[in-house]
Amino acid sequence: DADVTQTPRNRITKTGKRIMLECSQTKGHDRMYWYRQDPGLGLRLIYYSFDVKDINKGEISDGYSVSRQAQAKFSLSLESAIPNQTALYFCATSDPRGGYEQYFGPGTRLTVT
C-alpha cells in the first residue's frame, strides 16, 4: 500500500464550487505539505504544517485553506474554485530526522470549468 495517498485522484468541478482534496499518510511523519504543479511553473508550495497545531502559508496560499485533522491527515480546500486553479496537486510529507527529503502522494488532477 502507498505511504502517502490522495483522494480524489481526478476531479472536474465548476467555477464557484467548494472542493476538498484529502491527503493521508502512514509514514508517521509530522511534516506535511501541499503543492500545485503547472506546466512551465514547476511545483509551488501552497501550505505546510509541521504538526497538528502548526499551519503555515506557502508562496501561493490565496484562494486556499487547509486543515490538519490529525498527524496523518492534511486536507486542502478551495472555498470557491476558479479556472486558474486547474492544476495537478501534490501532498508531501517529511521527517526532520531524515533530512530534507519529501515523499509525495500520487497527485490529484483538478479541472475547474
Place this chain on the structure above:
Amino acid sequence: RKEVEQDPGPFNVPEGATVAFNCTYSNSASQSFFWYRQDCRKEPKLLMSVYSSGNEDGRFTAQLNRASQYISLLIRDSKLSDSATYLCVVNVLHQDEKLTFGTGTRLTIIP
C-alpha cells in the same frame, strides 16, 4: 529571476549515451541540494542528494559548485527507463524545510 533555473529541454538522447544537466540557483544561502525524478503524470521522487564533494550512485553523478551556484547531474550509459523529467531542488538556510523546485528538464532516451 527564478530561484532555481533549469533548461527545460527536451533532451533526446540515444540509448547508451552520456547526458548532463545543469541547474543554477540564485540564493547564496542555499544549503541543501537534490535531484528529483518525475515520470509523466506521476509524483516526484528523490533521485539523489548533492553533496559539496560530489557524489555518485551507479550511473548517476551529481556535482555542486557553490562559487558559481550551480549543480549538475550526469547520467552515463543511459537506459530507456531513464526517460523522465529531472527536477533540481534547493533548500535555503533559515527557510524551515521548504524546498524550492526548478521547473524540470525533460529527458527522452531513444532506442
